[in-house]
Amino acid sequence: MDEAASVRVLVADDEDDIRDLVCLAIARAGATVVASVADGTAALAAARAELPDLAVLDVSMPGATGLEVCGALRGNPATAGVRILLLSAGASADDVARGLAAGADAYLAKPFRVAGLVQQVRALTTRQPA
Amino acid sequence: MTSAVLGSPRPLRRRWGRLTPRLDHTLPTTAMVAAVAVLLGVGALPVAHGELVLAGLATASVAALVSRLVPGTAGAGDGGLTVAVVQLGAVGLLGAGTGSAAALFLLFGPVVSLVTLPSRRGVVAAVLGSAAVLAVPTLLPGGALPPAELPAALLLGPLVVGLGGLAVNEAGRRAERQVAVIGRLETERAALLTQVQSRADELDLATRMLAARAQTMTSVIDAVTEQSIIGTDRDGVIRVWNPGAEKMLGLQRPDVVRKRSIVDFHLPDELAAEAANAGSGAGLAALVHAAQEHGSDVRDWTYVAADGQQRTVSVAVTPRSDDRGEHAGWNFVGTDMTEARATERMKDQFVSLISHELRTPLSSILGYLELVMDDEEQPLTDEQRKFLTTVERNAQRLQRLVGDLLFTAQVEAGRFTLQPEDVDLAAVVRAAEETIRVVAATNGVDVHVDVPAEALVVPGDAVRLGQACDNLVSNAVKFTPAGGRVTLSLRAAWQAADGTVVADERPGAVPVARLAVSDTGMGIPAGEQGELFTRFFRASTARRNAVPGVGLGLTITKAITTAHGGTLDLQSAEGAGTTFTLTLPRPTA
Numbered sequence: 001m002d003e004a005a006s007v008r009v010l011v012a013d014d015e016d017d018i019r020d021l022v023c024l025a026i027a028r029a030g031a032t033v034v035a036s037v038a039d040g041t042a043a044l045a046a047a048r049a050e051l052p053d054l055a056v057l058d059v060s061m062p063g064a065t066g067l068e069v070c071g072a073l074r075g076n077p078a079t080a081g082v083r084i085l086l087l088s089a090g091a092s093a094d095d096v097a098r099g100l101a102a103g104a105d106a107y108l109a110k111p112f113r114v115a116g117l118v119q120q121v122r123a124l125t126t127r128q129p130a
Numbered sequence: 131m132t133s134a135v136l137g138s139p140r141p142l143r144r145r146w147g148r149l150t151p152r153l154d155h156t157l158p159t160t161a162m163v164a165a166v167a168v169l170l171g172v173g174a175l176p177v178a179h180g181e182l183v184l185a186g187l188a189t190a191s192v193a194a195l196v197s198r199l200v201p202g203t204a205g206a207g208d209g210g211l212t213v214a215v216v217q218l219g220a221v222g223l224l225g226a227g228t229g230s231a232a233a234l235f236l237l238f239g240p241v242v243s244l245v246t247l248p249s250r251r252g253v254v255a256a257v258l259g260s261a262a263v264l265a266v267p268t269l270l271p272g273g274a275l276p277p278a279e280l281p282a283a284l285l286l287g288p289l290v291v292g293l294g295g296l297a298v299n300e301a302g303r304r305a306e307r308q309v310a311v312i313g314r315l316e317t318e319r320a321a322l323l324t325q326v327q328s329r330a331d332e333l334d335l336a337t338r339m340l341a342a343r344a345q346t347m348t349s350v351i352d353a354v355t356e357q358s359i360i361g362t363d364r365d366g367v368i369r370v371w372n373p374g375a376e377k378m379l380g381l382q383r384p385d386v387v388r389k390r391s392i393v394d395f396h397l398p399d400e401l402a403a404e405a406a407n408a409g410s411g412a413g414l415a416a417l418v419h420a421a422q423e424h425g426s427d428v429r430d431w432t433y434v435a436a437d438g439q440q441r442t443v444s445v446a447v448t449p450r451s452d453d454r455g456e457h458a459g460w461n462f463v464g465t466d467m468t469e470a471r472a473t474e475r476m477k478d479q480f481v482s483l484i485s486h487e488l489r490t491p492l493s494s495i496l497g498y499l500e501l502v503m504d505d506e507e508q509p510l511t512d513e514q515r516k517f518l519t520t521v522e523r524n525a526q527r528l529q530r531l532v533g534d535l536l537f538t539a540q541v542e543a544g545r546f547t548l549q550p551e552d553v554d555l556a557a558v559v560r561a562a563e564e565t566i567r568v569v570a571a572t573n574g575v576d577v578h579v580d581v582p583a584e585a586l587v588v589p590g591d592a593v594r595l596g597q598a599c600d601n602l603v604s605n606a607v608k609f610t611p612a613g614g615r616v617t618l619s620l621r622a623a624w625q626a627a628d629g630t631v632v633a634d635e636r637p638g639a640v641p642v643a644r645l646a647v648s649d650t651g652m653g654i655p656a657g658e659q660g661e662l663f664t665r666f667f668r669a670s671t672a673r674r675n676a677v678p679g680v681g682l683g684l685t686i687t688k689a690i691t692t693a694h695g696g697t698l699d700l701q702s703a704e705g706a707g708t709t710f711t712l713t714l715p716r717p718t719a
Contacts, residue, residue, distance in 0.1 A: 017494040024501060060486075089489035091533070092540065093549050111493035111529055114500045 007031040007125040010050060012043035012069070013058035013087065018110075022056055022087070025114050029121040040064025044072055047079050054124055059088035059099065067102040074103035083124045087112065159217040159239030160197070163190035166224060166236060178229030186223030193217045211252055214243040218259035226267045237263055237291075245295030246302050253295040261288040358433075358443070358464040361450065364457060366391040366414040378443070378466055380436035392417065392462060397432045397440070418460055421447040430467060442468045474542070481539035488532045495525045534682040538665055541689040548591040548693055555588055555595070555643050555714070556581040559620050562599040566607050574612030577603075581620040588643050588716045590694045595714075598690040601683040602647040602710050608677055609651035609708070619646045622716070631713065642696075645712045653704040662700065663688040671704065687712075 009031045013019040016038070023033045031054070035046035041063035047055055055073065057066035064072070066086050073079040084106075086099040091109035099107040106120050167187055169175045177183050193216040196203050203209035217240040225234055237260055244256035264287045351359050351372045358378045361370030368390050371383045379395055393401065393413050401416045410419035420427035428446045435441060443464040452458040499522050503510065510518065540546045563579045570577045588595075606616040624639035625631045631644060652671045654662060661667045665685040672679065684698075691698040695715050702708035 015490055015494070018490065018497070021494060021497040021501070025497075089486045089493075091489075091536075092545075093547055094545070110489045111496045114497050115504070 007054065008034040008050065008052045009121070009125075010034060010043065010046055010052040010055040010082075011036045012038070012040065012046075012055070012061060012066070014038050014061050015058070018058070018087075021114070022117065025117040026056070026121055028114070029118045029125070031121060031125060038062075040066065040069045043069050047073055047082060048076070051079065052082060054083040054085065054121065056085045056087060056121075057104075059086055059090065059095075067099065070099075070102040070104055085120055085124060157197075158242060159214070159221070159236070160190065160194040162236050162239045163187065163194070163217075163220065163224070166228075170228070175228050175230055175232065177227065179227045182223050182227030184227075186220045186225075186227055189220035189223060190217060193220060211244065211247055211249070211255060214240045214247075214252070215255050215259060217243070218255075218263060222259075222263035222266045225263055229267060234264070241291055241295065242298075245291075245298045247299075248303060248306060250296075250299060253292065253299050256295045257288045257292040260291040264288070356466075358462070358466075360392060360462040360464070361459060362392050362462070363459040366393055366417075366460070368392060369459065370461075375464075378435065378441060378464065379433060380439075392460070395433050395435075397434060400432055418447055418449075421449060421460070425449070430471070431464075433464065441466050442471045478539050478543045481535055485532045485536040485539070488528070492525060492529050492532065496522065496529070499525065531680060531682075534680075534686055537686055538682055538689075541686070546689065546693060548594060550589055551592060552587050553590045553592045553595050554585040555599075555620055555645065556584070556586045558592070558596050558599050559618050559645060561596060562603040563618060565600060566603050569604070570607045570616070573607060573610075574614075575607050575610045576615045577607065578615060578617045580617065582622070586620060586622055586643050586716070588694075588714045590714065591690075594690045595694070598687040598712065599645065601687045602645075602712065605683060606647050606649035606651065606708070606710075608679070609672065609675075610649045611651065614650040614707075616650075617646075617648045619648070620644070623713075625713065641716045641718055643714045643716045645714075646709055647712075648707060648709040650707040653706055653708055654700070654702040655704050656702075659700060659702060663698070 007030075009026050011019055011022050011026065011033055013022060019036055019038065023036055026033050034050045034052050035043075037043050037046050038061075040061045043055070043057060043061070044064060046052075047069075055069075057069055059066035061069075066088070070084050070086065073082050073084065084104045086102075086104040086107045087110060088095060088099065088107070089110045095109075096107045105124055108117060108120060163186075166175065170177065170183065170187075193213050196216075197210075197213045200209065203213045218237070221234075221236040221240060224236060241256045241260055244252035244259070246252070261284055265284055351370065355373045355377060358375035359370060359372040360368060360375050362368050367388060368386050369388065371381075371386045375386075376382055381390075391414070396417065401413060404410070405412045405416035408416065408419055410416050417431075418427075420429075426446065426448045428444060430442055431445045433441045433443045444467045445462050445464045448461045448463075449457055450459045450461050499518060503515065503518055503522070537546070559581050560579060563577055566577060603616070603618060610616055621633070621644050623631050623633055623642050623644045624635050625642045626636070626639045631642065632639065635641070652675055654669045654671060658667075658669050662669065663684050664681075666681040668679065668681045688698050691712055691714070697713045699711045699713075700708060701711075
């Protein structure tokens with residue numbers, strides 16, 4: 001877990017309960033939540049300020065959707081390297097395809113298993129260069 | 131009408147009949163003999179040999195009587211010939227008896243009678259008879275002619291009679307032939323007229339039937355006020371425009387028929403998009419290409435009414451033929467679906483929204499449950515774990531329901547896509563058995579799996595095929611009482627063109643995979659089997675036995691099967707059990 005302890009994660013979801021759940025899962029994965037926000041605009045600002053290793057973004061958010069935040073991060077050289085995990089209530093193949101096309105590294109449909117989220121976080125962060 | 135123009139055939143025979151030789155041939159002679167008798171009585175004629183005169187008059191009288199009384203003797207037949215010859219004899223006797231040349235004029239009567247007979251025998255009889263009549267007086271004492279003139283008189287008289295008689299006879303025969311021809315023609319004409327009359331009557335009947343049929347068709351089409359019926363020629367120019375079209379598109383029949391094209395009422399962009407999509411020609415060709423290929427086509431098009439308003443119309447397009455079977459144009463029967471489609475869209479949006487909104491609280495419930503139940507630092511008591519397991523099971527049930535609702539909405543909206551790959555159906559079936567194993571054991575249902583040891587691969591979406599298989603297996607377990615049995619049987623097979631499935635490969639049959647899920651459950655009443663794949667439908671046996679469910683599983687399974695090009699069939703007997711058979715195409719070897 002030492003390697004993961006240095007991993008810094010941004011969490012953005014407009015549902016407080018879900019956001020807390022995601023934060024708990026990230027803690028279980030041994031990573032650190034550097035910012036926890038409730039809308040897309042705040043997520044973008046926090047990402048630019050904190051430059052996290054991983055951003056866990058809800059797709060349906062006020063301000064800017066997770067897809068828009070995803071596109072903005074990829075479009076900015078400073079944030080283009082941030083790993084992105086999208087969470088969404090949309091579970092269809094089209095939804096997943098749209099998320100990956102926007103530049104996400106992984107896509108997790110709600111309701112998700114906490115163990116599955118922990119696994120995804122670990123997978124995405126262990127590939128992170130030290 | 132036709133019959134009045136043609137007129138009825140009139141009997142020609144009645145007009146021409148007078149010309150035919152129906153005269154009493156003996157009558158002139160009888161009249162002349164009567165005149166001679168009168169002349170003799172008044173002494174205007176001399177009597178040389180009284181007995182001959184009497185014999186002549188008697189003979190003439192007998193001939194006259196016979197011709198009056200005996201049928202056939204006054205006409206043109208052999209009887210007439212005989213009577214005329216007898217009369218000739220009477221004239222000979224009178225000539226000889228009177229010794230007067232005047233009596234010879236009496237020859238005229240029987241000679242005319244003889245030469246006007248149809249047969250030439252009459253002429254011969256006239257020649258011979260006249261010769262005899264001329265000769266008889268000269269042979270008697272005090273003959274009328276000096277012996278020196280006798281040969282000339284005997285030669286000249288019959289010659290004149292012969293030649294004249296022949297001419298008359300020939301003219302008579304010709305006239306007779308002409309009359310016969312005219313009679314035949316008259317018969318033929320009458321027959322023809324009858325035929326013409328019969329044809330005219332048939333034509334009249336056919337015309338009236340055709341008019342009645344046209345009237346029926348027109349009245350039916352005119353009675354349709356809620357659907358547009360538009361008929362065009364091959365170029366799309368409108369020929370038929372019913373009240374439904376008037377109502378839907380806001381234009382009256384006289385303003386449209388032969389003046390406007392069907393294309394005028396369509397969105398040009400929609401037609402152009404269809405043309406590009408199907409690779410067909412623009413305009414009318416885009417509208418009718420599918421009907422041209424498949425014989426008919428039903429789909430939604432946007433109609434543009436006269437006031438510019440757009441209507442979503444389900445249009446059935448079919449080609450129309452003329453009476454010779456040649457392509458004559460197109461029929462467009464349209465139903466206004468504007469409101470219905472808007473309602474469907476709203477319903478889909480509603481289902482999507484609700485499903486989406488239900489997922490968020492479900493995420494919290496299931497996520498936090500997982501955290502509590504998997505917390506190794508603070509293990510739960512057995513009772514707590516039992517209660518929370520119940521909460522989790524129900525939350526998962528709710529999650530499945532939401533997923534099913536959303537999926538059904540996607541199927542209905544035609545937004546259902548597959549992620550194709552090679553799927554091992556044997557593995558899918560084994561996984562379905564594993565999933566249901568615990569529930570089946572709890573319910574006391576034995577699940578038997580009969581799948582090939584090797585992989586049975588079909589092209590398809592692994593997740594959706596798994597879902598379809600899970601639905602069938604969980605249904606079977608759900609509907610089977612304790613002590614019952616569920617059998618999952620998977621086989622490679624071949625399907626013939628008529629749909630029959632056989633175990634061995636044979637010509638013309640395509641390879642398929644067949645999964646039969648059989649149970650010994652409560653069964654489905656025969657009258658309800660047709661509705662089983664309708665969404666939210668639940669069999670009465672399920673409701674009666676309080677089997678949980680909302681009636682989406684089979685709808686979804688059917689949709690998945692159809693999307694894979696397969697079929698889903700069932701056989702069921704109430705109280706005995708049900709077998710669902712899922713048939714999917716597999717690649718040719």
